[in-house]
Amino acid sequence: MASEQTSILILDDEPIVSKRLKPSLEKKGYKVETFTSSADALKRIQERQFDIVITDLKMDGVDGMQFLTEVKEKYPDTEVIVITGFATMATAKESFNKGVFDFLAKPFKLGEIAEVISMAEEKIKNK
Amino acid sequence: MKNILHQVGQLFQKKEQMTVPFKLIFADFKKILNLNNQILDLIADANDKLSGDYIFDEQYIHATCHQLTDLVRELIVLINHLTQQKYSDLYNSFHHIEENIEAILQGAVLCPVKDYILPYASITRDLIDAVGGKNANLAEIGSVLGLPIPEGFAITTAAFSLFWSENNLEEEVAAIIEQWEQKTLSDEEMAWKIQRMIFDSTVPAKLEKEILDAASNLSKGKQDATPSFAIRSSAQGEDGVFSFAGQYRSCLNIPLKNIPQAYKEVVASLYSPEAMEYRRRKDFRANEIKMSVACQLMIPAKTSGVMYSYDPVLPEEETLVISSAWGLGDPIVSGKVATDLFVLDRQPPHEVKEVQVVRKEQSMNLHGSGGTGMEPVREEQRTQPSLKNQQLKDLAQIGLQLEKYFKKPQDVEFSIDQQDRIIVLQSRQLSLQQEQMPRASDLTDIIGKYPILMQGKGIAAMKGIASGPVWVLEHDGDLQNFPMGAILVARYASPQLARVIHKASGFITDIGSTTGHLATVAREFRVPALFNTENAITLLKHGQEITLDTESLTVYEGIVHELHYYTFHEEPIEEMYEYRLLRRILKKIEPLNLFDPHDENFIPQGCRTYHDLTRFVHEKAVETIIDLNFYHTHQRDTQAGQLLWDYPLDLILIDVGGGIEGEHDKGIRPEQIRSIPMQTLLQGMSHPGIWDMSPVKVDFGSFMSSLTRTPPTRSSQPEDIGRNLAVISAEYTNINFRLGYHFTVIDAYLSDNILDNHIYFRFSGGVTDTVRRSRRTSLLNKILSHYDFLCEQHGDIIVGRLKRMNKKSMLKRLFLLGLLIGFTRQLDVKMVSDAKIPVYFEQIKTIMEESHGK
Numbered sequence: 001m002a003s004e005q006t007s008i009l010i011l012d013d014e015p016i017v018s019k020r021l022k023p024s025l026e027k028k029g030y031k032v033e034t035f036t037s038s039a040d041a042l043k044r045i046q047e048r049q050f051d052i053v054i055t056d057l058k059m060d061g062v063d064g065m066q067f068l069t070e071v072k073e074k075y076p077d078t079e080v081i082v083i084t085g086f087a088t089m090a091t092a093k094e095s096f097n098k099g100v101f102d103f104l105a106k107p108f109k110l111g112e113i114a115e116v117i118s119m120a121e122e123k124i125k126n127k
Numbered sequence: 128m129k130n131i132l133h134q135v136g137q138l139f140q141k142k143e144q145m146t147v148p149f150k151l152i153f154a155d156f157k158k159i160l161n162l163n164n165q166i167l168d169l170i171a172d173a174n175d176k177l178s179g180d181y182i183f184d185e186q187y188i189h190a191t192c193h194q195l196t197d198l199v200r201e202l203i204v205l206i207n208h209l210t211q212q213k214y215s216d217l218y219n220s221f222h223h224i225e226e227n228i229e230a231i232l233q234g235a236v237l238c239p240v241k242d243y244i245l246p247y248a249s250i251t252r253d254l255i256d257a258v259g260g261k262n263a264n265l266a267e268i269g270s271v272l273g274l275p276i277p278e279g280f281a282i283t284t285a286a287f288s289l290f291w292s293e294n295n296l297e298e299e300v301a302a303i304i305e306q307w308e309q310k311t312l313s314d315e316e317m318a319w320k321i322q323r324m325i326f327d328s329t330v331p332a333k334l335e336k337e338i339l340d341a342a343s344n345l346s347k348g349k350q351d352a353t354p355s356f357a358i359r360s361s362a363q364g365e366d367g368v369f370s371f372a373g374q375y376r377s378c379l380n381i382p383l384k385n386i387p388q389a390y391k392e393v394v395a396s397l398y399s400p401e402a403m404e405y406r407r408r409k410d411f412r413a414n415e416i417k418m419s420v421a422c423q424l425m426i427p428a429k430t431s432g433v434m435y436s437y438d439p440v441l442p443e444e445e446t447l448v449i450s451s452a453w454g455l456g457d458p459i460v461s462g463k464v465a466t467d468l469f470v471l472d473r474q475p476p477h478e479v480k481e482v483q484v485v486r487k488e489q490s491m492n493l494h495g496s497g498g499t500g501m502e503p504v505r506e507e508q509r510t511q512p513s514l515k516n517q518q519l520k521d522l523a524q525i526g527l528q529l530e531k532y533f534k535k536p537q538d539v540e541f542s543i544d545q546q547d548r549i550i551v552l553q554s555r556q557l558s559l560q561q562e563q564m565p566r567a568s569d570l571t572d573i574i575g576k577y578p579i580l581m582q583g584k585g586i587a588a589m590k591g592i593a594s595g596p597v598w599v600l601e602h603d604g605d606l607q608n609f610p611m612g613a614i615l616v617a618r619y620a621s622p623q624l625a626r627v628i629h630k631a632s633g634f635i636t637d638i639g640s641t642t643g644h645l646a647t648v649a650r651e652f653r654v655p656a657l658f659n660t661e662n663a664i665t666l667l668k669h670g671q672e673i674t675l676d677t678e679s680l681t682v683y684e685g686i687v688h689e690l691h692y693y694t695f696h697e698e699p700i701e702e703m704y705e706y707r708l709l710r711r712i713l714k715k716i717e718p719l720n721l722f723d724p725h726d727e728n729f730i731p732q733g734c735r736t737y738h739d740l741t742r743f744v745h746e747k748a749v750e751t752i753i754d755l756n757f758y759h760t761h762q763r764d765t766q767a768g769q770l771l772w773d774y775p776l777d778l779i780l781i782d783v784g785g786g787i788e789g790e791h792d793k794g795i796r797p798e799q800i801r802s803i804p805m806q807t808l809l810q811g812m813s814h815p816g817i818w819d820m821s822p823v824k825v826d827f828g829s830f831m832s833s834l835t836r837t838p839p840t841r842s843s844q845p846e847d848i849g850r851n852l853a854v855i856s857a858e859y860t861n862i863n864f865r866l867g868y869h870f871t872v873i874d875a876y877l878s879d880n881i882l883d884n885h886i887y888f889r890f891s892g893g894v895t896d897t898v899r900r901s902r903r904t905s906l907l908n909k910i911l912s913h914y915d916f917l918c919e920q921h922g923d924i925i926v927g928r929l930k931r932m933n934k935k936s937m938l939k940r941l942f943l944l945g946l947l948i949g950f951t952r953q954l955d956v957k958m959v960s961d962a963k964i965p966v967y968f969e970q971i972k973t974i975m976e977e978s979h980g981k
């Protein structure tokens with residue numbers, strides 16, 4: 001990990017999610033950027049690729065599904081983790097069809113998302 | 128809506144009484160049980176979210192509230208359906224609670240108490256919405272940390288609301304603010320108009336009397352013939368996440384009779400242009416601001432000062448900075464007088480590293496007639512240091528204690544009174560210079576240099592970072608020698624350890640649960656705690672310096688300063704809006720006020736929370752089923768009777784098909800029971816030997832009798848009899864037991880078809896003390912899990928589920944539940960220490976092996 005930090009983009013319109021995730025993930029050695037507006041996040045992914053993208057699904061403006069679709073089209077190697085408070089079978093299915101790595105229902109424990117992230121990281125390394 | 132439901136319900140009910148078979152009534156009853164379980168689980172889940180382990184957002188809070196509201200409403204509709212609208216008053220209680228919850232969700236801060244005055248001794252953090260941040264903080268410093276604070280009381284937001292409404296200020300102020308927001312009024316005009324209105328208002332007579340009485344009480348028995356007071360602001364948000372430092376007014380040295388006037392002045396400062404603008408910038412909602420006020424006995428200070436628990440510019444120096452001067456603190460805080468400066472080592476024994484004594488020409492002192500003024504300092508004092516060496520060291524210790532508790536570097540205001548005591552006037556978060564902090568990206572590398580002593584073991588009972596020397600507990604008696612700032616390492620998370628909570632930086636134990644008493648206390652005092660590490664006591668050596676990070680379940684060798692600096696960046700979860708919101712909401716949902724069904728308050732009007740409503744409905748549902756089928760002429764399709772047993776357990780059996788055999792007019796003998804699950808449960812409950820395990824000789828008969836029987840003189844009243852109910856058929860049993868304050872629910876079906884077989888077991892405690900309750904839940908969890916139950920534990924509720932096992936295996940486990948039902952009740956008496964958990968576990972296992980083989 002010392003050689004190259006894994007980069008993570010977090011998009012959730014509720015600021016508390018980033019506020020709590022960012023310090024916890026940074027402490028684990030990840031490089032984290034957070035967004036509460038999907039438009040800003042879209043702009044950012046035009047500029048660079050992230051190893052992992054964590055996004056909410058239901059947001060005002062560009063919704064999470066649209067956002068992750070764009071991410072996957074532009075960077076098929078980026079692993080996307082969906083976090084949502086409105087988990088339904090249909091959205092889960094749609095997410096996985098789009099190539100999402102995992103799907104977490106909110107609220108979740110810090111430990112749970114950390115585990116999913118490290119699994120995604122593992123997958124990226126083995127590519 | 129309510130009326131329509133009422134009418135429809137009555138129509139339906141009338142018809143139902145004559146024709147509706149028990150099967151349908153029982154279906155309603157089961158729906159009620161289901162809702163009951165769902166509601167209690169949701170409440171427990173929401174409570175779990177406060178542990179700090181979860182990430183939740185506002186949407187979660189809204190969704191959970193709405194879900195709960197729907198379920199509770201359904202519950203009330205059902206019980207009224209079942210009882211011909213007997214409890215339609217529940218709707219009123221429900222709507223009242225629902226309205227409160229909605230208002231809180233919209234951001235309103237409801238004063239949690241009706242009191243206008245709250246003495247510091249009775250204030251806890253939970254009352255922050257009533258007393259404001261400054262009062263709550265200070266009161267906690269006094270009551271939780273045991274540090275000296277000014278004597279005083281809070282004038283609550285309820286008092287503010289009264290002042291506001293009696294003077295009809297609400298609408299007029301709102302109108303002025305609207306003009307200001309539309310920019311038709313300038314900042315100054317707005318402030319002048321509102322403040323003018325406040326000054327012209329009168330403090331309501333009853334409020335004035337309470338304030339003056341409380342203030343004279345404070346000065347009772349004091350030598351000072353004419354005591355004076357400090358009246359300070361303690362607005363919502365002040366000293367919390369947002370620092371409104373200096374925005375609001377303080378009035379010093381106020382004589383008793385002038386307190387009401389000073390109260391108005393402080394309240395008026397809520398509407399200074401600066402404060403209004405600040406709140407607008409910070410997105411404070413208009414209804415989130417209510418002014419609580421502090422009234423304190425004035426301290427005629429010899430010396431006053433400010434302490435920083437870290438040097439804000441050079442935190443890596445690991446020093447603590449104190450500046451002080453003679454007299455009152457105001458000119459020191461506002462930089463109007465020169466101050467002495469002392470720099471101390473943060474580590475005990477707090478060596479003084481640097482001293483700068485300046486010439487102090489003037490000091491602020493109290494005026495005899497009230498108010499304050501600058502006076503020349505006596506010549507011989509001018510060049511003397513304003514603090515003594517011992518005072519410096521005591522201050523350093525206080526600073527670290529405050530920092531540990533509030534989880535942030537602290538900026539502390541203090542005074543030294545005429546008796547040379549250090550009095551803490553205020554403590555708030557200190558911002559450190561950002562550049563000095565390790566960057567997150569470097570953090571892993573930096574931390575990587577420290578050897579790891581332990582990792583990935585145990586569960587965090589309280590999140591956080593703690594550093595200090597290891598102190599291994601050999602015998603409980605040694606606790607009195609526990610040194611300040613050490614990390615306590617012990618075999619069990621025993622409640623006794625809470626005795627050193629003021630001194631300990633952290634706790635590590637080999638065994639212990641996050642629902643135990645020590646965990647609760649650790650969260651209350653915000654001391655990082657790691658339990659269930661299995662062998663910390665052998666891995667960590669007495670006296671060894673370590674750093675405990677409970678979030679990553681890691682123990683490092685040495686003091687990892689960088690980790691501390693880094694966490695100072697993080698906003699403590701307790702201070703986040705969502706966390707505050709959830710806490711506020713849960714106050715309307717979670718507390719249980721209805722315990723005893725015989726209590727006169729056990730009525731629909733007595734329900735103050737969703738939990739109360741749920742509890743009430745459950746009790747009445749069981750009562751109704753018993754009533755319908757036993758005391759009244761029951762339906763043709765059921766048979767009912769009281770169990771005649773050697774043990775006087777008041778149990779009403781309702782048979783819905785093939786569960787009972789033979790004549791039962793005088794009661795049902797156990798051998799008449801044909802319901803296999805019921806039979807097996809009774810065998811377990813009456814197993815000889817299970818009761819011999821008690822060190823206190825309590826025989827089952829008298830024991831159960833005391834818990835489940837009401838005096839025979841009253842037994843003619845059906846509603847007074849025990850509410851133990853079993854609905855049975857040949858293959859099915861649904862049990863609702865209330866033994867004392869414990870509730871047991873069992874739902875079991877067993878047949879030769881493995882796919883249909885299931886057992887559901889739910890046990891919840893009541894009002895016993897938390898320590899033994901959590902031990903009992905831990906024991907149940909251990910036993911049930913051992914016998915393949917899928918267990919969920921929320922606080923003191925434990926739910927075990929089992930499905931799809933063959934008949935023989937299911938029977939064995941029902942027998943086990945029988946054993947547990949009787950046994951667990953006794954555990955309250957017997958669970959004297961955590962060490963008993965494995966002992967009783969083994970005893971239960973032995974009985975099981977003797978009766979059912981390995």
